[in-house]
Amino acid sequence: METVKELHDRAMEFNEKAIFSLKDKDKTASDEFLEKAFEMEKRAFSQFLKESGKEPTRSILLKSALNLAMQAKLYDEAEKLCGLGLTLNLSPKFKSSLKQSLQDISFRQYLAIRSFQLDPNELQISLSGSGVGNGIIHYHEVFDRIEKVRRLVFRTAHRIKKLPYREKLHTSNKSDEFACSLIAQPVPGSFSVTLRFGADLSHKNPLFPDFDTTSRVIDDLLQNIELINSDQIKALESSIPDEAYRVNFLALAGKMAPDGESVKSMNLVSSRGDASRFIEFTKPQAQFRILPGTDEDSDKKKEMSEEMITLIGSLSYADADKDTIKVTDEDRKKHSVTVPKGLLTDIVKPYFKDTVEIQAIKKGKKLTLQDINPV
Amino acid sequence: MNHSKRSMIIDLQKLEEGILQLSKGYTSFLMEACAVCLDHQNHKSGASILVDGNDPFEAELKWAFEVDDELKNSYGDMQESTEYGATAIALMLAEEKHGFSSAERMSKGLGFDYFLKKDGDGDETNIFDAGVRLEISGILEETDNNTVERRVKSKIDQLIISDDSNLEGHVCVTEFGRPRTKYIEQQ
Numbered sequence: 001m002e003t004v005k006e007l008h009d010r011a012m013e014f015n016e017k018a019i020f021s022l023k024d025k026d027k028t029a030s031d032e033f034l035e036k037a038f039e040m041e042k043r044a045f046s047q048f049l050k051e052s053g054k055e056p057t058r059s060i061l062l063k064s065a066l067n068l069a070m071q072a073k074l075y076d077e078a079e080k081l082c083g084l085g086l087t088l089n090l091s092p093k094f095k096s097s098l099k100q101s102l103q104d105i106s107f108r109q110y111l112a113i114r115s116f117q118l119d120p121n122e123l124q125i126s127l128s129g130s131g132v133g134n135g136i137i138h139y140h141e142v143f144d145r146i147e148k149v150r151r152l153v154f155r156t157a158h159r160i161k162k163l164p165y166r167e168k169l170h171t172s173n174k175s176d177e178f179a180c181s182l183i184a185q186p187v188p189g190s191f192s193v194t195l196r197f198g199a200d201l202s203h204k205n206p207l208f209p210d211f212d213t214t215s216r217v218i219d220d221l222l223q224n225i226e227l228i229n230s231d232q233i234k235a236l237e238s239s240i241p242d243e244a245y246r247v248n249f250l251a252l253a254g255k256m257a258p259d260g261e262s263v264k265s266m267n268l269v270s271s272r273g274d275a276s277r278f279i280e281f282t283k284p285q286a287q288f289r290i291l292p293g294t295d296e297d298s299d300k301k302k303e304m305s306e307e308m309i310t311l312i313g314s315l316s317y318a319d320a321d322k323d324t325i326k327v328t329d330e331d332r333k334k335h336s337v338t339v340p341k342g343l344l345t346d347i348v349k350p351y352f353k354d355t356v357e358i359q360a361i362k363k364g365k366k367l368t369l370q371d372i373n374p375v
Numbered sequence: 376m377n378h379s380k381r382s383m384i385i386d387l388q389k390l391e392e393g394i395l396q397l398s399k400g401y402t403s404f405l406m407e408a409c410a411v412c413l414d415h416q417n418h419k420s421g422a423s424i425l426v427d428g429n430d431p432f433e434a435e436l437k438w439a440f441e442v443d444d445e446l447k448n449s450y451g452d453m454q455e456s457t458e459y460g461a462t463a464i465a466l467m468l469a470e471e472k473h474g475f476s477s478a479e480r481m482s483k484g485l486g487f488d489y490f491l492k493k494d495g496d497g498d499e500t501n502i503f504d505a506g507v508r509l510e511i512s513g514i515l516e517e518t519d520n521n522t523v524e525r526r527v528k529s530k531i532d533q534l535i536i537s538d539d540s541n542l543e544g545h546v547c548v549t550e551f552g553r554p555r556t557k558y559i560e561q562q
Contacts, residue, residue: 052500
């Protein structure tokens, strides 16, 4: 009979093979190896329970088997392990994490077997993480993100229609252009809503005259989110060649990205006929850079002795014609900051009159905005 | 602080033979990913890396193969490659600087990536009874919002998930732009 260590080693060998298969872009093989890794780790855990059951090995093997079951999408098995774990004399912290896992499993099971169909003009957004319960979430976690998605969809529609980038958007639902409906949906272990654009509203929306146009906009948006989620910034440059649109896209996506804890993933789903497209947006906010520079830029920066500075103060003034804002610091000193095209309306304006922390590049006396966050 | 003297050589080529009782295939893969990341940031064999921590020093990075287009293409996903490249550096430091003799790769989501042991640690049954948890991360090129310090902090926070185990935790974050690696030991 194999020992616990031998079983665990075999589990990790299969886990490694799964990683290799993913590198070779063989998702099917990777899933099969993950399933085998799970089987081995589950056996290691079961055998360890019979032989000893001592900590910390018991908890580590249980967590490991559970994680492998989740990765292999064996949600029923994961649920059984959580149930078994909750009957054991584990630490309160570990039990609490198992309860969180059960919520996550319910959400995954729902996604795996979902029977609903979305219309081509609909985009479903689900959020999951430690700050999300069954249909319960902190207000700003969801509505800030919905607003960002709404803006991304409309910017994408403008770009696809080959309209030049313009800062000002008609953001009222009363306007023809920016109309969308919000449909709430109960989804286990997450907070989920569907955004519906254009077609079902009484008035004609010039940006979304039909399902074909709307689905093209949604497809384009999802493809670009997939690119940034996998750090393919060069590919994003090809997909959105216009710099203002690209800067706007990166900034909005960065601001709606998961924080990695309260919201671990933001899932975006669309349907085309019987097929669904599902994107698990997991790249954390901290890894976003609104204005990605090239190596050449870095060299130039050094030559021109530019420096990055941080400013904290009240955002007290904005001039859309000159792309400039003013920040009043605690000594009541006003700092004028130039805002690159693509950021003023969608990223900076929502913080007007608020206290903000600004990252800016200082070159001589000129400050150019790099990032802005509320304090 | 003067840490210009290069007091250690990190010979990535050793990964080809397997280290810490990990399979040769896996560690060779890590070696290639690491060289691809360094090459991506225009570093060649012989480049210096700052090994940051309590007692910082410069080390020399060595490898003996060309990072050609074929290799670059097979490691096209730089986000993934950065994590594996950072793993190569972390494991080499774990063996050569910290004296560990084996590493168990752990499954994703445990709060740590490897379980490190020295000779004589633990027993055959309670396999995670004695050893060190190692959490690894990589940054291709540091930015103002994505710094080594911030990543180290987030990885230390991540170790909390598995703090129940009462095992010592180590964090190693490598940045390939400078390049620099920070290895922290949490008691």
